[in-house]
Amino acid sequence: PQPPATTAVRSAVQVLAQLGAVEPLPANQDVSLTALGYHLSSLPLDVRIGKLLLLGALLGCVDATTTLAAGLSCRSPFVAPFGMRAEADEARRTLAVGNSDHLTLLHAYSLWSGCSSRAEQESLCQQYFLSHKGLQLVCATKRELLDHLEHAGFVNRASSTLRGSALGSVHSAASTLTPHHASDSQLIKALLVGAMWPRVAKVEAPASKGKGRGAPQPERSDSGDVRYKVKDDAGVSSAALHPSSVLAMA
Template sequence: MLLGDPSFAKDWLIYPLHSSIATEDQEAAFLVPPPGIRKVVLATNIAETGITIPDVTCVIDTGKHREMRFDERRQLSRLIDTFISRANAKQRRGRAGRVQEGLCFHMFTKHRHDALISDQQTPEMLRLSLQDLAIRVKICKIGGIEETLSEALDSPSAKNIRRAVDALIDVRALTNAEELTPLGHQLARLPLDVFLGKLILLGTVFKCLDMAITVAAILSSKSPFSAPFGQRAQADMVRMGFRRGDSDLLTIYNAYLAWRRVCQTTSASGGKEFQFCRKNFLSQQTLANIEDLKGQLMVSLVDSGFLSLTDDERRALNRLRYSNNSRRRHQQFFEIPQRVNLNSENDAITTAVIAWSFYPKLLVRDTPGSRGLRNVGNNQSISLHPSSVNKGHNEIRWLSYYHIMQSKAVYHAHETSAADAFAIALLCGDVKADMFAGVLVLDGNRARFALPDWKTMLVLKVLRTRLREVLTRAFKQPGKLPTAQQERWLEVWQKIFSQDAHKENGSTAVTKA
């Protein structure tokens, strides 16, 4: 808007600094402007401590920031506008005058600074999820979860600790007695939250590991898609061109695969890689970071003993582990073993694995064709974030999601993926079968599924039991292959979830009751 005024644009340069902007585009803010031109940097608190722009001589501090807080009761993140602390104000003041004298204008009163705002920002333990911390307490064997966390300097409330424990029980990481389950032991060995850790473990068992570990790396980092200043509509159009499987996550994975193919088929000069990323509004640096994080997660998975490698595969992983990233002339990739990666291109399987991993993070459209979605975990009304590839596709009945964020009065689901009713009934939560009514009830009436006949119900119950046995063995005896009988059941499951068979049978055999 400002640059649209010719009289303003000729004398000023404006650079936004925001986490959604590609790293390469942010670097322009560090350039010294030509003589007679004034530079303005519009920054979030990314500029508070993370970067220093040498030629900044004046800082205008609004006195506010947007802070992420996790609501344990509703199991959602809230992005709230709040006043900064005195420590934040000092950091902002220090952005001017790092290498030369400068000025800082704080847009709030001295009375507010001295008497009303806090000394320090709210500790993370009081505003972020306690689930990861709780599971670390159990793996370290330092006492009960509530007892240990209540002894912290800034201890969370007993209610929030209880809610975090209940959430871990819900994902089967803890028993009702607050002991680690076999799944919980495996999750504790991975440097991820429980949902992303579960995604990698299930991705290994159900042979779509490349998809799972890439998605986990993306959600642990940030989306490689960027929206340059003034080009959001064009960037959104390009992103939709990568749409796959009615899934935000598979859409990003699809873009990652396209980038990887370009890197693996071009020379070390990187010219075509740069052109590809600029054309498709992708951050080259973010994609490289995702690939590096994939390697680290692969190392953690192997070191945990859950995945066994051949000698050649281990040597290849070690070369990646000990290589010097800063000296690479060419992006290095570790090829996921084919035996655990047969299904990464199968949308029916990958979306099912995502739904199973993220459960109970599940949305349902109670009225077909309506815009309204309900969170099955707490019956709350939810909207899709405007950037979702599923926004406006009201024919999709079930959606898994990674997180919900409250912004002002709106609750938006992020990183959604379409889920099939058959997949949900097969491996999400606990089900109770009512043979006479022809209905499966999920987790105390969170959802109900109508089946066409008793034979379908019997098949689903048997397959569900056998797949549970496969997972139990995998978690209790990590690194061991399934038995011959379990392999046969996996083949049955694989056949049911093959693309063609699933389209013909899977989505129609089970419907929402």
């Protein structure tokens, strides 16, 4: 097999360094794994999602972060049948929590896992345009991730709460995330920022020009989509929210 290109290796090392997974060794060009990097190397996940999982375990937010890690690693459970995009979008808006795709995913999974029977789960999926098989896969992946955390010593298998929530039990102690659970939401958002950094964007409205009192208008593309300016080491580029995001629907 051909070795990876040097530029690809450098890019990968840069990502790992940004995440705190590697650190340079003195007096040479090599790097070594940090404690975080050691644990990330054993997880079958993208490194950023793996960091989210570990941060959640350290800060007592295991249930939510294992659900998120599983959900982000699987195909989205939100579906839009042909010709029913508008209905599917409206259903997602109904489920939406805090204009956040991540909190909305947690809300959907919590509703599904709290159902008392398969028939109730399937009815819920039909109502909110969710994939029952997709949520089952998220559930199975979540169980595998909890096994990894237990093996690494981050969680205790004796915890019935973790077992129940991983298996989607009706007795799961995981609360449904709603706008009223502000402290939970803020912690999860903070964990996401910590895990995904520096792939984090902050929207700042430009200073108003002139004497008008109206809010500054965002830049729009020819199709009418709101465009955002993204600044990084490479310069400034333009980006748009994916139309399926609850942020784009807000």
